[in-house]
Amino acid sequence: MADRGTTKSKQQRSLPALALAATGVVFGDIATSPLYSLQQAFGEQGVQPSHDNVLGVLSLCLxxxxxxxxxxxxxxxxxxxxxxxGGMMALGALARGAMRGRGRLTGLTILLGLCGAALFFGDSVITPSISVLSAVEGLQLATPAFKAWVLPIAIMILAGLFLLQRSGSSLIGRVFGPLMMVWLLSIAALGVSAIVQHPGVFRAANPQYAVLYMAHNGFKGFASLGAIVLVLTGAEALYADIGHFGTKPIRLSWLCLALPALLLNYFGQGALLLAQPGNSGTPFYRMVPHALLYPMVALATCATVIASQAVVSGTFSMVRQGIQLGYLPRARILHTSKDMEGQIYLPAVNMLLCAAVMASVLIFRSSQRLAGAYGIAVSGTMLITTILLLLVATRRWRWGVLKLVGFGVLFGVIDGAFFIANLLKLPEGGWFPLLLAAATMVIMTTWRRGRMMVLQRLHAKGEKLDELIRETIKRCPLRAEGTAVFLTRSARWAPQALLQNLRHNQVLHGRNILLHVDDDGDAPRVKSDRRSEVKDLGEGFYWIRLRFGFNERIDVPAGLEALDFEPALNGEELTYFIGNDKITAERKDRIWRWRKSLFIYLYRNAQPAVLYYGIPAPRLVEIGTKIDL
Known part of the structure; x- marks a missing residue:
């Protein structure tokens, strides 16, 4: 998942403070899984809540x-x-770097990383829907009159969540940790109160019950793994947020608070089912004393809003990384905090995500039906993580054969079993996240392929840079005072904006900077000694590369002013020349017609480069070129 920022560096904050912050940000998703996990396992289409089945399911969860x-x-x-x-993009970049130069394997690694990111987007839609719905559904236990109000209340809460995104999450972020700690301690207390009445539930710690459960229930037992995987939702967040909290605080918070609280609650639900098998429909809320039902629903709603906020913020960060890696079109990115780099807001993404979440709520209408759609995205992401990690362990960590085989077989079988079991739920809703992931993959691959075709067309009618400089010396065009900056994608080819300016205006500036902005796909941030590269090409031409990591904000003027250049590059004296290409689709080769139309639509609606790169509009000159794909 993603980048949510911190107000201080990890070194400036104590381990307990970081562990508390991690509790709120990292564990929101997995901490709300008890609301619906066992309910799905023993629901209408689940296994019967018999004594052995309850112990078997608990053993699998444990x-x-x-x-x-x-x-x-x-x-x-x-x-x-x-x-x-950490996170899928970071792991994909590590695996891609490990497999660099391996031909088709490199391409397959990139494609696998994109599949993981696409599944994450599907997960991002289901998480807010199922979390909020499962919390609000507790009202039905107070009185059946609330049944008709569950859906409207959930929709209003979700609408408020997306409306508040513009203001950022720094205010609510300050209460994330304490509130999530209260939630975890509360569900642990509920579990203990139920376990005390039926302590025999601890027999589920014997793995024999898990084996017997799978043996006795056969295919239905295997299919129930699609519900068991729901206890793992949010596991990716532990890895995704190590950049903000470090590994020690997350491990401390997980081992000392989150894991014990979750296990106590799951075993408490199991104890309730052993005593009252008829309560399998809503085992979580059946543990709550009637007098505390409304406060618990309110607390659960707050916890699910935290989980939803975390995944929405993670989606914003993932999209930004995809943009800078060149797999998504430029989009408007607003920074909602002066102190926290990760606090960003993407209006277009927020609108699309809100529409998809509302659609999922209206289509499925209950947490139990949504659970059928949820597990496939979670299990698919876990399986891809295992494969990418094997590539990293092979090439970077230099694991031995036995270690690689042991890890691959163990977690390959576990993740593969979860994924296959969830594929059985395709008719019940598993198609929904796969449809979202497929749409995301189409957009990413179409944008990448389209951009490559545009570059090919430009180079086909372009001019090599060294030849242009030689011809410029011969023609001796007029030289204007000042410095011109031409954005270019290649160190070999002259940018079209420069060629068009020479062709039509017959003039060059005294200094001409050919600027290549490099989005480093293998690192989230670029060290200062690798930030820039400058080459003097002679005759007043300079080639400059500015590197930015996939988690960094791109600011071209600031990057140029920071260069050790004589005379210094003053932003107020620079003139930027950018090509404003007009894309058409009259050719009928290389790429399907509908994908060309999709690329053209994305291209026309992408954020202008002037805004994305932070270029001041008064210093900009745009020169158009027609390109036929």
Missing amino acids: YALLMVVTGKYVLIVMRADNHGE
Whole structure:
């Protein structure tokens, strides 16, 4: 998941303070899973809540949390930090770097990383919907009259969540940690109160019950893994947020608070089902004393809003990374905090995400039906994480064969079983996140392919840079005072804006800077010694490269002013020349017609480069070129 920023560096904050902050930001999703996980396992289409089945499901939940979340993510995956950053994009960049120069394997690694990011977008739609719905559904236990109001109340809460995104989450972020701690302690207390009445539930710690459960229930038991995986939702967040909190605070918060609280609550729900099998429809809220039902619903709603806020912020960060890696069109990015780089807001993404979330609520209308759509995105992301980590472990960590095979077989089987079990739920709603992921993949691959075709067309009718400089010396065009900056995508080819300016105006500036803005796809941030590269090409021409990581804000004027250049590049004296290309689709080769139309639509609606690169409009000259794909 993603970048949510911190007000201070990790070194300036104590371990307990970071652990508390991590509790609020990192564990929002996984901490609200008890609202719907066991409900789905023993619901209308789940297994019967018999004594052995309850102990078997609890045993599976226990070892899923211990092996997948604690063993795989907390102890192993969190070691794969990309310059201190985590998440699917960071892991994909590490794997891509590890497989660089391996031909088709490099391309497959990139494609796999994109699939993981696309599944994350599907997860981002389902998480707010199922979390808020499951919290509000507790009102039905107070009185059946609330049943008709569950959907409208959930829609109003979700609408408010997306309306508040413009103001940023720094204010609510200050209460994330304490509120989530109260939630975890509350669900732990509920679990203890139920366990005291039926302590025999602890027999589920024996893994034999999990084995017997799978053996006795056969295919239905395997299919129920699609519900078991719901206890793992949000596991990716533990890895995604290491850049903000570090590994120690997250591990401390997980091992000392989140994991014990979740296990106590799940075992408490199991104890309730052992005593009252008829309450399998809503086991979480059945543990709550009637007098505390309304406060618990309110607390659960707050917790689910935190979980939803975290995934929405993560989506904004993921989209920004996709833009800077060249897989998504430029979009308007607003920074909502002066102190926190990760606090960003993307209006277009917020609108699309809101529409998709509302559609999912109206289509499925209950948390139980949404649960059928949820697991496939979660299990798919976990499986891709395992594959990418194997690539990193092979090439970067230099694991031995036995270690690689052991890790690959163990977690490949676990993640693969979860994913296949969720594929069985395609007719029940599993198609929804896959449809969202497929649409995201089409957009990303179309944009990438379209941009490559545009470059090919430009170079086909372009001029090599060294030849242009030689011809310029011969023609001796008029020279205007000042410095011109031409944005270029290649160190070999002259930018079209420069060619058009020479062709039509027959004039050059005294200094001409050919600027290439490089989005470093392998690092979230670029070190100062790698930020820039300058080459003097002679005759007043300079080639400059500015590098920005995929988690950094791109500010071209500031980058140029920071250069050691003589005389210094004053932003008020620079004139920027940018090509404003007009794209048409009259050709019928290389790419399907509908994908050309999609690319043209995305291109026309992308944020102008002048805004994306932070270029001041008064210093900008745009020169148009027609390109036929």
